[in-house]
Amino acid sequence: MIEIHDxxxxxxxxxxxxxxxxxxxxxxxxxxxxxxxxGKTTLLRxxxxxxxxxxxxxxxxxxxxxxxxxxxxxxxRQNMGMVFQGAALFDSLSVRxxxxxxxxxxxxQPDEDIHRIVEDNLRFVGLEHVIDKMPAELSGxxxxxxxxxxxxxxxxxxxxxxxxxxxxxxxxxxxxGQLIARLxxxxxxxxxxxxxxxxxxxxxxxxxxxxxxxxxxEGTAQDLRNxxxxxxxxxxxxxxAVTA
Amino acid sequence: xxxxxxxxxxxxxxxxxxxxxxxxxxxxIRETIFQMDRIGVGSIFIVVLTGLFTGMVLALQGAVQxxxxxxxxxxxxLISTSVVRELGPVLAALMIAGRVxxxxxxxxxxxxxTEQLDALRAEGTDPLQKxxxxxxxxxxxxxxxxxxxxxxxxxxxxWLIARLYLGxxxxxxxxxxxxxxxxxxxxxxxxxxxxxxxxIAMVGCYSGFSSRGGTVGVGVSxxxxxxxxxxxxxxxxxxxxxxxxxxx
Numbered sequence: 384m385i386e387i388h389d390x391x392x393x394x395x396x397x398x399x400x401x402x403x404x405x406x407x408x409x410x411x412x413x414x415x416x417x418x419x420x421x422g423k424t425t426l427l428r429x430x431x432x433x434x435x436x437x438x439x440x441x442x443x444x445x446x447x448x449x450x451x452x453x454x455x456x457x458x459x460r461q462n463m464g465m466v467f468q469g470a471a472l473f474d475s476l477s478v479r480x481x482x483x484x485x486x487x488x489x490x491x492q493p494d495e496d497i498h499r500i501v502e503d504n505l506r507f508v509g510l511e512h513v514i515d516k517m518p519a520e521l522s523g524x525x526x527x528x529x530x531x532x533x534x535x536x537x538x539x540x541x542x543x544x545x546x547x548x549x550x551x552x553x554x555x556x557x558x559x560g561q562l563i564a565r566l567x568x569x570x571x572x573x574x575x576x577x578x579x580x581x582x583x584x585x586x587x588x589x590x591x592x593x594x595x596x597x598x599x600x601e602g603t604a605q606d607l608r609n610x611x612x613x614x615x616x617x618x619x620x621x622x623x624a625v626t627a
Numbered sequence: 628x629x630x631x632x633x634x635x636x637x638x639x640x641x642x643x644x645x646x647x648x649x650x651x652x653x654x655x656i657r658e659t660i661f662q663m664d665r666i667g668v669g670s671i672f673i674v675v676l677t678g679l680f681t682g683m684v685l686a687l688q689g690a691v692q693x694x695x696x697x698x699x700x701x702x703x704x705l706i707s708t709s710v711v712r713e714l715g716p717v718l719a720a721l722m723i724a725g726r727v728x729x730x731x732x733x734x735x736x737x738x739x740x741t742e743q744l745d746a747l748r749a750e751g752t753d754p755l756q757k758x759x760x761x762x763x764x765x766x767x768x769x770x771x772x773x774x775x776x777x778x779x780x781x782x783x784x785x786w787l788i789a790r791l792y793l794g795x796x797x798x799x800x801x802x803x804x805x806x807x808x809x810x811x812x813x814x815x816x817x818x819x820x821x822x823x824x825x826x827i828a829m830v831g832c833y834s835g836f837s838s839r840g841g842t843v844g845v846g847v848s849x850x851x852x853x854x855x856x857x858x859x860x861x862x863x864x865x866x867x868x869x870x871x872x873x874x875x
Contacts, residue, residue, distance in 0.1 A: 433745055457751045464749075471746035474737075485750045537750075 384409050385430060385541065385574065390439035392425060392596075399425050400596045402439070407589075412563065412573040414583040417593035418618065423576040424468070426593070427543045430574065431465055432456035443541070461489070464534025468546040470526035472518035478505070478529055479514045485537040504532040508562060524555030531562055542566065544575045548582050560585050580619065592618065638833050641755075645763055645829065648756040655761045662765035666727050670773055673726060674719050678777035681714055682706055682784025689785075690793050700795050703804035706785035711808055711816045715778035717864050720823035723770055724856035728831040731762055732852035735835025736845040744836075754836075763828040770824035771817045778816065815871050822867060823860050830856040 385407040392400040400422045407413045417423045428434045429441055432448050440449040443459055451459065472481045483501040486492050492500065505511045508528040518526060527547060534542050544563070548556040556579065563586045566573060577583055583590055584604045592600040592607070592615060600607060600615050607615070689705040735758055738744050747754050782804055789795040834852040838844040 428745070431745075431749055433748060453748075453753060456748075457753070460749055460751050465746070467742045467746055467749075469741055471742035473743055473746070474741075488750065488752055533750075 384442075384444065385572070386442040387426070387430070388440050388442070390426075390429065390436045390441065392422075392429065392434060393437045394425075394434075398596060400429075400436075403593070403596070403598055404439075405591050405598065405601055407572060407574055409572055410570045411588040412567050412575065412586050413589045413591060414587035415574065415576045415591045415593060416578060416580070416583055416618070418578060421593045422596040423578075423593055424545050427465070427545050427574065427576050430543060431460065431463060461485075461537070462539055463541045463543065464537055464539035466527065466530045466534050466542065466544045466547055468549060470518070470523075470530035472521075472526055472529055472533070474518055476518075477514075478510070478516050478518065478521070481518065481529060482533045482536045484533065491537070500536055501532075504536045505529070507535065507565075508532045509558070524551050524558070527551065527555070527559060528562070531559070535566075539571075541572045542574070544573065544577070546577055547575065548577060548579045556582065594618070637837065638829070641759070641833050641836065642829050645755050645759040645832070648753060648760045649764070651756075653756065655757055658757065659761045659764050662761050663769050666723070666762075666765050667769035667773060670723050670726055670769075671776065673722050674773045674777045675780050677718050677722050678710075678715065678780030679784040681718055681777075682710065682781030682786075683788050685709060685714070685781070686785040686788035686793065690788075699793060700799055701803055702789055702793065702795065703782070703785060703800040704807035707782055707804040708807050708812065710778050710781040710785075711812050713864070713868070715781055716774050716816060716819040716823060717860065719774045719777040720770065720820060720827065720860045721857055723766075723773065723823075724827050724830075724860060725853055727766065728827040728852045728856040729849045731828065731831030732834035732838075733845055733849045735832060736838035736848040739835065739838050740841055740845060759828070759832040759836075762832060763825065766824035766828035767821050768824075770827065771820040774816065774820035811871065815867070819864065819867055822863055826859045826863060827856055830859060 387406070388404050390400055390403045391398065403426065405413075415423045415426060425434065429436055430443070432451060436449060440447050442448070444462070446459065448456060448459055473484065476484065479501050480487070482504055483497045486497045486500065502511060502514065505514055508531055510525060510528050510532065513521060513525060513529070518529070521529065531547070547559050547563070551559065560582045563573060563575060563582075567586065573586075575582070575586060587604050590600070590602065590604055590607050591598060594614055600610055600612065602610075607619070610616070685706045686702055689702045690699045693699045693702055693705070735744070744754050747757060786797065786800050789800050790797055831852045834848040834855070838848040840847070
């Protein structure tokens with residue numbers, strides 16, 4: 384389980400998050416919705432220990448990671464995978480080496496097993512045919528799916544997605560939504576940061592909406608549809624807000 | 628002023644953390660060897676050209692200065708001492724700073740812009756160990772070797788001019804070239820490039836890791852690596868020379 388408790392974060396002069404609290408249950412998929420610059424990505428980075436909160440704390444699997452050293456964070460991260468907005472594949476490595484990076488890096492499996500795991504995960508995201516290509520040879524959608532395969536290959540129990548469908552065509556957006564939905568059935572704990580409502584409704588067990596660093600809404604997809612809060616309605620249906 | 632002090636402080640911290648990273652596993656030996664190949668073998672051509680033309684120019688200019696005293700035949704003394712003590716290490720380091728230091732800065736800055744540094748951390752890899760420590764070791768080991776090549780080629784270039792243009796006997800040239808060198812010249816000539824290697828690697832890494840502002844920041848980091856690296860090389864050359872001169 385992931386617990387975010389009363390977390391605030393100030394970067395430079397700017398207060399990015401203000402007293403944010405919510406929990407992500409084990410095996411559940413939580414979607415964090417919000418507009419650009421609302422602090423969604425920052426929240427993911429806090430969960431991964433890439434930033435430290437100015438106040439409040441974050442617990443991952445019962446451990447407070449707020450004051451963890453980089454060495455302790457490395458241990459926690461071994462159980463987590465992150466799909467970055469731009470995929471963040473390592474340019475100098477092939478798709479195979481990218482997907483198996485963590486396993487090779489930390490000698491977690493014998494070489495033959497790593498090759499098999501890499502192939503299995505690329506097959507899962509439908510990209511086994513690009514295994515020996517370099518990231519520069521892939522399309523945006525392919526890169527995102529390789530990013531997901533990389534996050535999955537390590538057998539992480541927690542997956543964090545930063546805008547997994549941003550900039551993708553409807554076909555790729557649907558494919559990635561499908562992947563996240565399939566992982567739900569495998570019991571993987573997932574946190575998906577997005578501003579894509581369709582994907583959010585399809586995959587979310589719970590939805591958290593953040594505006595200007597504050598939580599504006601927390602509940603199920605059905606609760607969100609029924610929510611009458613003016614700011615929430617503006618995000619869900621900007622056209623009607625403009626007309627009004 | 629406070630800004631400059633902060634930069635010096637951050638740079639010092641980065642150097643300290645990178646040295647500390649060298650002391651703990653994992654040690655990326657394959658990556659270090661790859662960097663040694665990229666930095667060392669990749670720079671041979673430019674240091675050979677640098678050495679060759681430096682030696683040839685020194686022979687031409689030195690002969691003009693020595694001719695009024697009838698000492699043109701001793702031009703090899705001038706070439707070997709000035710190259711081994713100063714010009715070889717400094718010119719090689721400046722050329723390598725331009726090629727390698729900027730390469731390190733732009734590579735790391737690009738990785739930062741494309742979130743690859745965060746991805747490394749997310750995958751449980753310390754970027755200082757994987758990127759900075761490997762490049763530091765490679766530069767400190769390889770740049771002295773490149774300097775030896777520069778020195779050798781410079782003295783050889785001087786010989787070409789001495790033999791073909793000044794008509795100096797080869798035996799005389801080489802005898803005086805080595806006669807003029809002292810053991811401490813050779814030691815200093817190897818310590819300096821090792822220090823310059825440290826500076827080139829760390830300035831490149833610092834410029835890359837501290838990059839800000841997207842792709843524009845990559846360009847700024849690259850320029851910063853070149854300018855700061857070159858100035859530090861020249862400044863440290865002065866201080867190291869002064870230090871060695873003070874040792875009896």
